[in-house]
Amino acid sequence: MKSTPRSLNRLVLYMVAIFFAVLFLMPIYVMVNASITSFETVSVSTMWRLARTFSLSGFAAAWVGDPLQGFTGLGPYFLNSLIITIPAVVVSVFLGSINGYVFTHWKFPGSNLLFMLTLFGMFIPLQSILIPLVEIVRKVGLYGTRSGLSLCSAVYGIAITTLLFRSFYGTIPTSLIECARIDGAGFFKIYFRIALPLSLPALTVAVIWQFTQIWNGYLLAIVLTQRPEVQPITVGLLNMVGAHYVQWNIVMAGAFIATLPTLAIYVLVSRYFVKGIMSGAIKG
Amino acid sequence: MKEQTARYAFGRHWNRHRDRFYAVLSLLPSLVLIFVFVYLLIGWNTVIAFSKWHGLKTDLSFNGLKNFIELFQDARFQIGMRNMGVFALVFISGCIVLGFLLALLLDQGLKWEGFFRNLYIYPLAISLIVTGVVWRWLFTPGSEQTGWIGLNQLFDFVGLHFLKSGWHTSQSFGIVAVAIAATWQMSGYVMAMYLAAIRSIPVELKEAAVIDGASPSRYYLHIVIPLVRTTTVSAVVILGHIALRVFDLVAAMTGSGKGFITDVPAFYMWQTSFQGNRFNRGAAIALVLLVLISGLVIPYIARTYRTSDEQGG
Numbered sequence: 001m002k003s004t005p006r007s008l009n010r011l012v013l014y015m016v017a018i019f020f021a022v023l024f025l026m027p028i029y030v031m032v033n034a035s036i037t038s039f040e041t042v043s044v045s046t047m048w049r050l051a052r053t054f055s056l057s058g059f060a061a062a063w064v065g066d067p068l069q070g071f072t073g074l075g076p077y078f079l080n081s082l083i084i085t086i087p088a089v090v091v092s093v094f095l096g097s098i099n100g101y102v103f104t105h106w107k108f109p110g111s112n113l114l115f116m117l118t119l120f121g122m123f124i125p126l127q128s129i130l131i132p133l134v135e136i137v138r139k140v141g142l143y144g145t146r147s148g149l150s151l152c153s154a155v156y157g158i159a160i161t162t163l164l165f166r167s168f169y170g171t172i173p174t175s176l177i178e179c180a181r182i183d184g185a186g187f188f189k190i191y192f193r194i195a196l197p198l199s200l201p202a203l204t205v206a207v208i209w210q211f212t213q214i215w216n217g218y219l220l221a222i223v224l225t226q227r228p229e230v231q232p233i234t235v236g237l238l239n240m241v242g243a244h245y246v247q248w249n250i251v252m253a254g255a256f257i258a259t260l261p262t263l264a265i266y267v268l269v270s271r272y273f274v275k276g277i278m279s280g281a282i283k284g
Numbered sequence: 285m286k287e288q289t290a291r292y293a294f295g296r297h298w299n300r301h302r303d304r305f306y307a308v309l310s311l312l313p314s315l316v317l318i319f320v321f322v323y324l325l326i327g328w329n330t331v332i333a334f335s336k337w338h339g340l341k342t343d344l345s346f347n348g349l350k351n352f353i354e355l356f357q358d359a360r361f362q363i364g365m366r367n368m369g370v371f372a373l374v375f376i377s378g379c380i381v382l383g384f385l386l387a388l389l390l391d392q393g394l395k396w397e398g399f400f401r402n403l404y405i406y407p408l409a410i411s412l413i414v415t416g417v418v419w420r421w422l423f424t425p426g427s428e429q430t431g432w433i434g435l436n437q438l439f440d441f442v443g444l445h446f447l448k449s450g451w452h453t454s455q456s457f458g459i460v461a462v463a464i465a466a467t468w469q470m471s472g473y474v475m476a477m478y479l480a481a482i483r484s485i486p487v488e489l490k491e492a493a494v495i496d497g498a499s500p501s502r503y504y505l506h507i508v509i510p511l512v513r514t515t516t517v518s519a520v521v522i523l524g525h526i527a528l529r530v531f532d533l534v535a536a537m538t539g540s541g542k543g544f545i546t547d548v549p550a551f552y553m554w555q556t557s558f559q560g561n562r563f564n565r566g567a568a569i570a571l572v573l574l575v576l577i578s579g580l581v582i583p584y585i586a587r588t589y590r591t592s593d594e595q596g597g
Contacts, residue, residue, distance in 0.1 A: 013392055020386065021403050027418045027468070044421065045431055048438060095314045106307035114315060116585050121322040123581040125529035127553045128574040129321065131563050132328035136320075155321045158314050186299065187306040216411035218532045223558060234413040238536060241417055251417065259414045266409035270402045273409070277476040 035059065035253035042249040058253035062240070069250075071243035072228060074257050077236030081215055084146050084232055088154040089210045095154075096161020096206060101195050103162065104169040105177045106187065115166065122159035126219050137224055149224045149232070153214045160213075161206050164276070168202035169195065205276035208269060212262045233258045326574065332567035339561055351568045360540075361569065364549045367459040371548065372527035374463035375470070379523050380516065382467065383474025388504060390475070391482050401479070405472035412469065416536025419465040423451035423537075452538045458545035462537055466530065474519050481515040482508060521584045525577050549573055 030047050038055035065073030103115045133152065134143065142148030172195065180190045196203075218234040225231050228239070237258045241251055266273055336347045355361050386404055390397055407415070425448075426433030432440045432448070439447040452461035485508065493503045531550040534540075540547035540555070549569050557566025 013389065013394060017389055017394060017400050020389075021400060024404055024407065024468070024472070027415070027422060030422060031414075031418050044424065044433055045426070045437070047421070047434065048441075095317075098310045099314050102307045102311050106304065108304060108308065112589070114311070116589055117323075118314065118318050119585055119589065120581065121318050123525050123577060123585075124322060124326070125525075125550065125570065125573045125577055127529065127531075127550055127566075127570040128329055129325035130329075130554070130570065131332055131557055131567050132325045133321070135328075136325070152321070155317045158318060162314070181303075184299075187303040187310075212409055216413070218411070218413050218535065219554070223554070234411055234532075237413055237417065241536075248421075251421075255414045255417050259410045262409045262411070263406070266406055270406070274402060274405055274476060277405070277473060277480075 031252045031255055034249050035256045037249055039247050039249055042247075044248050058247070058249035059257065061247075061250045062254040062257055066246075066250075069243060069246050071240040071246055072236070074233055074236050074240065074254055076229065077231060077233040078257065080146060080230055081232040081234075084150045084153065084221075085211060085214045087147075088150045088157065088214050089207055091151075091154040092157035092161050092210050093203065093206045095158050096163075097165050097196065097199060097203065098191070099158070099162040100165025100167075100169050100202075101191055103166045105172075105174065105190075105195070115162070118159050118162055120159075121156065122163065126156070130219075130223055134223060144225050144227060144230065146225075146230050149221055149230075152220055152224060153217055156220075157210050157213065161210060164206050164209070165199065165202055168199055172198060201272070201275070204269070204272045208265055208273055209276060211265065215262050329567050329570055329574075332563055333571040335564050335567075337563045337567075338565070347564065351564050352572075355565060355568050355572070360544050360547060360552060361549065363544045364547045364552050367544075367546065368528065368530075368548045368550075371459050371463045371466075371530065372524060374460050375466045375527050376520060376523045378463065378467035379471045379474045380519060382471040383519070384478050384512075386471065386475040387478035387482055390479055401476070404475055407469045408473050410469070412532035413536045415465055415469050416533045419461075419468070420452070420537045423453075423461050423465075425450050425453060452541070452546055455543070455545055458538070458541055459548075462530075462533055462546055465537065466526075466533055470523065470526070474523070477515050477519055478512060481512040485511055517584070518588075521580055524580050528573055528577050528580075 033051050034042055034047060035058050036054055036056065037051035038053050038057055041051070041053045042058075061069075061073075063073050063075045063078075065071055065075075099115075099118070103111060137143045137148045137152065140148075142151065176194065177190060180194055185193070215232075216234065217232070218238075221232050221235050225235075228236070237254050240246060240254050331344060333351060334346055334348070335344045335351075337343045390401055394400065422434045424433045425436050431437070435451070436448045439445065449457055449461075452458055454461075489507060489511075490503065493507055498506070529550050530548060531554065534546060534548055534551045535554075538546040540551055550573060553566045553569040553573070556562045556569070
């Protein structure tokens with residue numbers, strides 16, 4: 001008798017939790033549901049109804065394109081995104097790792113000010129540097145290239161990775177580094193033998209976060225590249241959506257393709273993603 | 285013997301200096317990049333914002349305050365600033381309230397807590413472009429005659445007729461619809477921040493509150509909310525700077541909309557610079573955004589990360 005209000009309470013809590021779960025899944029449900037069905041049975045007016053046929057024709061069309069409907073396929077864009085994202089992730093994570101190591105264990109007069117100045121780079125609106133950025137990228141001959149876009153994406157990721165690694169290295173006891181120093185290990189030896197191997201969790205968080213951010217990036221891409229041959233998938237998707245006549249299941253399949261890599265990573269290793277946010281390391 | 289000690293000391297001294305040199309050296313690439321790509325370009329943008337560069341040919345001659353006077357008198361800019369304000373208000377308060385409530389919910393020791401938590405956060409992994417494309421369809425209103433579509437259809441079906449709206453196509457509602465999609469994307473993130481903060485409250489405090497006879501609601505209201513204040517400040521700063529520079533979502537969902545109902549300065553800046561070649565106006569808008577964001581972020585960075593340099597070795 002006594003437990004009734006309590007279990008009723010629990011029931012309400014679970015109902016609320018499930019309600020929000022449904023709410024958060026709703027857009028993805030609509031996207032996936034429309035993308036896995038054939039054009040004959042799909043319509044915007046029945047978007048909530050569970051797909052009655054199963055067909056991957058939407059994916060095929062979104063991937064290879066359809067000149068009749070006036071859009072190019074996302075396949076090449078997808079490849080471009082990989083080519084742009086992977087080097088940018090490697091560079092920004094590596095630089096952030098070194099910076100975090102120096103800013104925590106090799107402080108020098110003024111180092112904290114330098115850290116704060118670096119951190120500010122994370123918050124600036126890209127708009128405030130876009131016009132001169134185009135000029136400078138043009139001057140060094142990287143305008144309209146994947147490497148130019150990749151380089152810029154890496155640079156604007158340094159601040160967040162530095163913050164992430166600084167937070168992580170702050171949890172490594174200074175005594176550990178001191179001991180290694182007394183034993184005669186130098187700056188690089190301590191980094192490569194102790195700090196870097198210990199930072200594996202932070203490394204994972206940083207790689208996942210940077211991959212997500214750069215893969216999902218859009219503004220730098222439309223300003224620094226013009227030709228579809230070098231543009232990333234976010235641009236490709238909006239080009240496709242903007243085409244005069246494109247079928248609804250193909251649009252949704254395209255959106256699904258564009259988000260698949262980051263979503264898959266999240267589903268596989270959400271543990272690290274969540275851990276990163278919860279440790280307060282990721283802000284931006 | 286004495287000489288050996290001296291040499292040893294000298295060696296260690298030299299090692300320390302060498303290591304410090306390496307430390308600064310390895311920071312150098314990042315510092316140069318940040319200096320050039322952030323500070324130099326901001327300076328350059330400032331020059332452009334005060335220049336006569338209006339058209340394809342670069343013209344950096346000084347134009348005084350004229351660009352800014354014209355900008356603030358510009359109707360599109362005024363509408364955009366107002367939209368940005370509404371967006372920020374809805375988005376920030378939405379994320380804070382929803383994030384906090386979800387954190388409280390998950391703090392009740394539910395089964396499958398990890399499952400629910402991951403589910404509430406996953407939108408963060410999705411591109412704002414994809415979010416915009418999908419939500420644009422969810423928000424497509426339809427009509428009485430042709431049949432309701434998307435959310436309106438859903439509301440119609442469950443009998444919540446008063447919730448039907450023109451969403452992003454509506455004159456009065458427009459930008460709020462964009463803010464709702466943004467809230468969907470970011471509230472799980474705020475939840476994770478609050479959850480971490482609530483979990484770091486010492487158990488003794490909760491026990492003491494229970495012994496003192498405080499009800500759960502009093503415990504949350506009088507103990508938890510004040511204790512997570514710094515988290516709230518962080519969340520407001522982070523969400524605030526996102527709100528001021530929101531671009532992708534607007535570009536994917538609506539563009540500037542009919543009569544600029546969903547226009548924001550960040551979008552105006554891009555359009556006027558890169559489609560209209562009005563570089564001085566674009567740079568001026570960018571500078572306004574930068575000043576607003578700096579006012580929000582610089583005090584936060586200074587307060588959060590200011591530790592004395594002397595502590596370090």
